[in-house]
Amino acid sequence: MFATLQEQLISYWKQQSQAKKITLAALLLAVIILAPILVNWANTPSYSVAYTGLSEADAAQIVQKLDENNILYQLKNSGTIEVPTDDVYTTRLLMAREGLPESSTVGYELFSGTSMLGMTEFSQEINYQRAIEGELQRTIGSLEAVQAVRVHLVTPEKSLLSSVQVPSTASVTIQVNPGHSLDSNQVRSITHLIASSVEGLSPENVVVVDSDGNMLAGGMTTETEVNQALKDDQRAIELAYAAEVQKRVQSLLDKILGPNRSIVQATVEMDWTQREMTSNTYAPTQVALRSSQIINESSSDGGTSGGVPGAVSNLPTPVATTTGAGTSMYQRSEETLNYEVSQTQLHEISAPGTINRISVSVMVDDITDPAQLASIKSAVEVAAGVDATRGDQIVVESFAFDRTAMDALAAELALQQQQELYLKIGMAVAAGIVVLALLFFALRMINNLRDSSKEKWKTIMQPVSQMAALENDYAGPALKLQADLSTALSRLAEQNNQINAVKNGSDDVVVQVHARNQATATEDEQNSRIISRLTEENPATVAEIIQIWLNEGKK
Numbered sequence: 001m002f003a004t005l006q007e008q009l010i011s012y013w014k015q016q017s018q019a020k021k022i023t024l025a026a027l028l029l030a031v032i033i034l035a036p037i038l039v040n041w042a043n044t045p046s047y048s049v050a051y052t053g054l055s056e057a058d059a060a061q062i063v064q065k066l067d068e069n070n071i072l073y074q075l076k077n078s079g080t081i082e083v084p085t086d087d088v089y090t091t092r093l094l095m096a097r098e099g100l101p102e103s104s105t106v107g108y109e110l111f112s113g114t115s116m117l118g119m120t121e122f123s124q125e126i127n128y129q130r131a132i133e134g135e136l137q138r139t140i141g142s143l144e145a146v147q148a149v150r151v152h153l154v155t156p157e158k159s160l161l162s163s164v165q166v167p168s169t170a171s172v173t174i175q176v177n178p179g180h181s182l183d184s185n186q187v188r189s190i191t192h193l194i195a196s197s198v199e200g201l202s203p204e205n206v207v208v209v210d211s212d213g214n215m216l217a218g219g220m221t222t223e224t225e226v227n228q229a230l231k232d233d234q235r236a237i238e239l240a241y242a243a244e245v246q247k248r249v250q251s252l253l254d255k256i257l258g259p260n261r262s263i264v265q266a267t268v269e270m271d272w273t274q275r276e277m278t279s280n281t282y283a284p285t286q287v288a289l290r291s292s293q294i295i296n297e298s299s300s301d302g303g304t305s306g307g308v309p310g311a312v313s314n315l316p317t318p319v320a321t322t323t324g325a326g327t328s329m330y331q332r333s334e335e336t337l338n339y340e341v342s343q344t345q346l347h348e349i350s351a352p353g354t355i356n357r358i359s360v361s362v363m364v365d366d367i368t369d370p371a372q373l374a375s376i377k378s379a380v381e382v383a384a385g386v387d388a389t390r391g392d393q394i395v396v397e398s399f400a401f402d403r404t405a406m407d408a409l410a411a412e413l414a415l416q417q418q419q420e421l422y423l424k425i426g427m428a429v430a431a432g433i434v435v436l437a438l439l440f441f442a443l444r445m446i447n448n449l450r451d452s453s454k455e456k457w458k459t460i461m462q463p464v465s466q467m468a469a470l471e472n473d474y475a476g477p478a479l480k481l482q483a484d485l486s487t488a489l490s491r492l493a494e495q496n497n498q499i500n501a502v503k504n505g506s507d508d509v510v511v512q513v514h515a516r517n518q519a520t521a522t523e524d525e526q527n528s529r530i531i532s533r534l535t536e537e538n539p540a541t542v543a544e545i546i547q548i549w550l551n552e553g554k555k
């Protein structure tokens with residue numbers, strides 16, 4: 001089988017032209033080269049980060065354990081280890097069982113599974129301080145701009161007298177991620193975070209430095225630093241409000257005029273002075289009755305003598321008395337009215353951050369219609385919240401924008417996109433051509449192999465069902481062949497009978513047989529030649545006839 005296949009392949013190779021031989025050799029060489037590469041790529045596992053930011057000591061121990069457990073790994077740098085994606089969590093659990101990494105940050109899990117029995121008070125305090133430091137490192141390290149952080153706390157022993165109590169202090173070292181920076185607000189946030197997490201620690205006692213040794217927060221903040229930080233905050237608020245005004249106006253103009261048809265700039269000035277005012281207002285024309293007192297007395301006596309009871313000497317004026325029969329009367333009236341002038345008292349505290357003035361500048365692209373400019377100005381005034389009585393300013397001007405650079409950039413971008421599109425189309429067409437070429441050569445190879453097989457191998461037997469289709473073409477030769485073969489077989493049987501008779505010793509029979517053999521020798525030779533020629537020309541027909549005879553003999 002293999003020898004026949006080899007012979008067919010050699011025959012096919014010899015029939016190809018020189019160009020086809022080169023093409024087939026190149027394709028075979030490409031398959032031989034690419035097959036191992038593709039198999040290697042398919043068997044290569046994908047890697048994921050298992051540890052990062054490790055110290056060299058921890059990295060060396062982890063690598064040793066990975067080698068001992070036959071786990072594949074890659075080292076990106078001295079502190080980053082990657083393992084196959086499917087083995088990330090298994091590796092971490094395995095290393096955790098070995099207590100690695102040893103110098104990694106620990107927090108309150110330091111107390112998990114740890115028995116306090118037998119530990120001294122000093123050891124407990126140290127563990128508690130380590131736990132707080134670890135938790136603060138995790139919290140600060142979660143910031144986007146922070147790559148690594150170390151926190152050190154100093155908590156003195158508590159004193160009986162608060163006047164001699166030493167305050168707690170803290171120092172923080174921060175390594176900033178490349179491309180990021182920490183502004184003053186973020187540094188103050190870190191200091192307040194640490195101060196709020198440690199008992200007896202104030203933000204003034206927190207020192208923050210970066211990995212380059214630059215002082216970010218020096219502790220013991222002076223009044224000048226506080227004022228500067230306050231001004232920075234105020235300026236940031238003004239810029240944020242101005243950006244909001246600019247965004248509102250720009251969005252309005254983009255919808256009215258279209259994109260890139262206007263430019264807006266806004267400036268906001270705020271009053272950060274905190275005022276407290278008390279005012280009293282009097283209205284002299286408006287009076288109100290505050291209090292009133294009215295006393296009325298009346299007395300009369302008709303016949304008896306008497307007098308005013310009490311000591312006469314204590315009276316400021318002599319009192320008239322009567323004796324005997326007569327008439328006596330006493331009458332007294334007193335009225336007191338107190339009025340209050342109307343007064344209004346106002347106590348007002350003005351919070352800082354009120355707007356003093358808003359200035360908006362708008363430039364539009366080549367609009368010369370005064371009515372349209374006025375409409376745009378009115379719309380911008382409302383969108384920006386401009387108040388003319390407050391002293392706000394708004395300016396709307398028209399200029400022809402210089403779009404040379406923008407048009408050049410747009411043309412370059414369009415050209416780049418077009419080139420990328422052409423490149424994608426070319427790659428797709430090339431891939432299609434390569435696929436079609438491979439299919440074409442594969443089909444040609446199959447067809448050539450099939451043709452070579454047809455030339456090399458010829459059918460010698462056909463099914464009986466196909467003999468009806470060959471009846472018209474081979475009916476005459478087949479019938480003649482059948483008759484010749486029948487005659488040959490009958491003669492062969494007769495010769496066998498004659499041979500048996502000769503063996504019995506009859507001389508007459510021997511003579512007759514010899515004469516008959518000489519007479520039929522010429523005819524037998526002629527029939528033999530006919531049978532040989534038919535066998536060479538139509539071997540399938542001869543084989544089919546023989547097969548039919550054999551089937552009939554079995555029946």
